[in-house]
Amino acid sequence: MPFIEVVMNRRILFALILLLPFSGSARLQLNTKGFLTITDESLGCGKAESYIFAEHAFSPSISLYFSDRLDGGSRWAALPENSIPFDNNAVLGLRYDKKHNFSIAATNDVFAHADELMLNFYSSDSTVIRKLLSSGNMFLKLNGKRTAFSADLTYFRLNYDLLYGDNGITKAIDDDLWSEILIAATLAKELKIGIGTFLKNDFNEYGGYDFGDHHVDFGGDHMIRLGSRKLYLDWLLSGHWRISEALYLSGGAEGPAAVIQVRPMFRLRNRIFIKAAVDYDLSKKMQKQRYRFDIRKSWRNRSSINIGYWSVPGSAIPRQAVNLRTLFFIADGIGISPNAEVFWRYGADNAQYRYYRTTASLEAIFQFRVSEIIAGLSVSQYKDCLPFNNRMSVYIGISKW
Amino acid sequence: MKKVLLLGVFLVGTLVCTGCNPTESAVLSVDRSQCMGCAKCVAVCKGDAIRIISNKAVIDPTKCINCGNCVEICPVNAIY
Numbered sequence: 001m002p003f004i005e006v007v008m009n010r011r012i013l014f015a016l017i018l019l020l021p022f023s024g025s026a027r028l029q030l031n032t033k034g035f036l037t038i039t040d041e042s043l044g045c046g047k048a049e050s051y052i053f054a055e056h057a058f059s060p061s062i063s064l065y066f067s068d069r070l071d072g073g074s075r076w077a078a079l080p081e082n083s084i085p086f087d088n089n090a091v092l093g094l095r096y097d098k099k100h101n102f103s104i105a106a107t108n109d110v111f112a113h114a115d116e117l118m119l120n121f122y123s124s125d126s127t128v129i130r131k132l133l134s135s136g137n138m139f140l141k142l143n144g145k146r147t148a149f150s151a152d153l154t155y156f157r158l159n160y161d162l163l164y165g166d167n168g169i170t171k172a173i174d175d176d177l178w179s180e181i182l183i184a185a186t187l188a189k190e191l192k193i194g195i196g197t198f199l200k201n202d203f204n205e206y207g208g209y210d211f212g213d214h215h216v217d218f219g220g221d222h223m224i225r226l227g228s229r230k231l232y233l234d235w236l237l238s239g240h241w242r243i244s245e246a247l248y249l250s251g252g253a254e255g256p257a258a259v260i261q262v263r264p265m266f267r268l269r270n271r272i273f274i275k276a277a278v279d280y281d282l283s284k285k286m287q288k289q290r291y292r293f294d295i296r297k298s299w300r301n302r303s304s305i306n307i308g309y310w311s312v313p314g315s316a317i318p319r320q321a322v323n324l325r326t327l328f329f330i331a332d333g334i335g336i337s338p339n340a341e342v343f344w345r346y347g348a349d350n351a352q353y354r355y356y357r358t359t360a361s362l363e364a365i366f367q368f369r370v371s372e373i374i375a376g377l378s379v380s381q382y383k384d385c386l387p388f389n390n391r392m393s394v395y396i397g398i399s400k401w
Numbered sequence: 402m403k404k405v406l407l408l409g410v411f412l413v414g415t416l417v418c419t420g421c422n423p424t425e426s427a428v429l430s431v432d433r434s435q436c437m438g439c440a441k442c443v444a445v446c447k448g449d450a451i452r453i454i455s456n457k458a459v460i461d462p463t464k465c466i467n468c469g470n471c472v473e474i475c476p477v478n479a480i481y
Binding site for chain 1: 428429430432439440441443444447448449452453454455459461462463464467469472473478481
């Protein structure tokens with residue numbers, strides 16, 4: 001695949017890095033953190049997260065960008081973090097952005113020492129170990145005065161090892177094409193209509209894992225003045241038709257479905273915001289709902305208090321949570337961020353998936369010009385839960401942009 | 402004012418409907434407006450069902466086995 005060769009060619013990447021310091025329009029972002037976590041079952045596990053983004057603009061409309069996300073460390077004792085001890089995602093992309101938007105990008109996601117997965121759709125009675133996930137993406141958006149068209153095509157190639165009992169390892173490849181096409185038109189009074197289709201084509205020998213979702217959308221985006229206050233309202237009514245043999249066989253929601261989304265935001269005086277979100281996904285076998293409610297108070301120096309509640313009834317994993325997120329700058333360039341969340345998961349057939357979790361964290365933030373140092377402590381306590389362990393993490397990181 | 406009243410009626414209606422004891426969905430979804438594209442869900446997915454497209458996570462409903470690992474690890478609660 002050509003796009004893989006471009007990413008793997010070190011000389012091209014090195015040339016790109018050399019170009020960056022000599023351009024006034026170059027952009028570099030670094031975000032990295034190191035963790036030490038202690039769980040109920042282990043004395044200590046190390047982990048590192050790193051994200052680098054670099055962009056070089058050849059002209060106001062054409063730019064080349066590179067990003068790399070590294071997430072790795074020693075094996076963690078508690079689910080879900082123990083799934084993969086190391087993975088790396090590198091992206092090299094070209095973006096054209098003028099009257100219309102266009103981008104192409106290539107990615108490589110390396111799974112080193114990945115866990116074995118029991119995946120019946122590759123082959124029954126076998127296990128899969130993922131090795132390398134490569135993708136090529138093309139995105140195109142054309143904006144007219146009242147109309148818009150977008151197409152998003154992504155080709156994935158997964159290289160994996162297939163294990164059949166004692167019969168050794170077989171190298172195998174899985175290819176998928178994911179595509180999304182949307183056409184929208186703006187009507188009077190901030191109303192929009194649109195049609196779209198989302199398709200996943202699975203190029204395995206057995207094509208039963210193809211998926212299609214065709215939809216017709218009608219929505220709006222309004223600002224309503226109520227005296228000196230403002231109400232922002234986004235809403236969407238959408239009719240879907242979903243097609244999939246595998247989804248049908250697993251008892252899923254194939255066929256017609258309706259999606260309803262309402263997102264009001266009320267802006268009061270003194271930088272107080274009230275936000276809510278209501279999502280419905282309704283079909284013959286599904287009545288999935290989500291409700292979110294947040295009150296946020298912010299100050300000019302970036303300090304803020306956010307109190308939130310969210311609930312997801314009717315989902316495969318019904319749950320709800322109450323949380324408090326705060327950030328206080330107590331002096332110039334020095335901030336603290338105490339956060340807390342109470343989470344409970346309910347309604348599952350399996351009793352081990354009905355549990356409570358409380359999480360509390362405290363972060364300290366030190367700003368130096370365009371960089372920030374973050375140091376934090378996080379404690380998660382589970383009750384009536386077998387799959388996940390109590391854990392405490394200390395971490396330190398730096399962000400620069 | 403009329404629009405606000407209509408919105409209020411709709412929200413009350415949805416809250417009443419939470420007690421309907423609906424059947425459980427077999428498909429998890431991603432709220433694209435919240436997803437940061439951090440890809441932690443890709444790494445922990447037990448069904449190899451999540452891909453990152455245009456910096457947002459997308460769940461393949463034909464491969465999702467509802468293990469819940471993505472729900473547990475998502476830092477912004479974008480999966481529901």
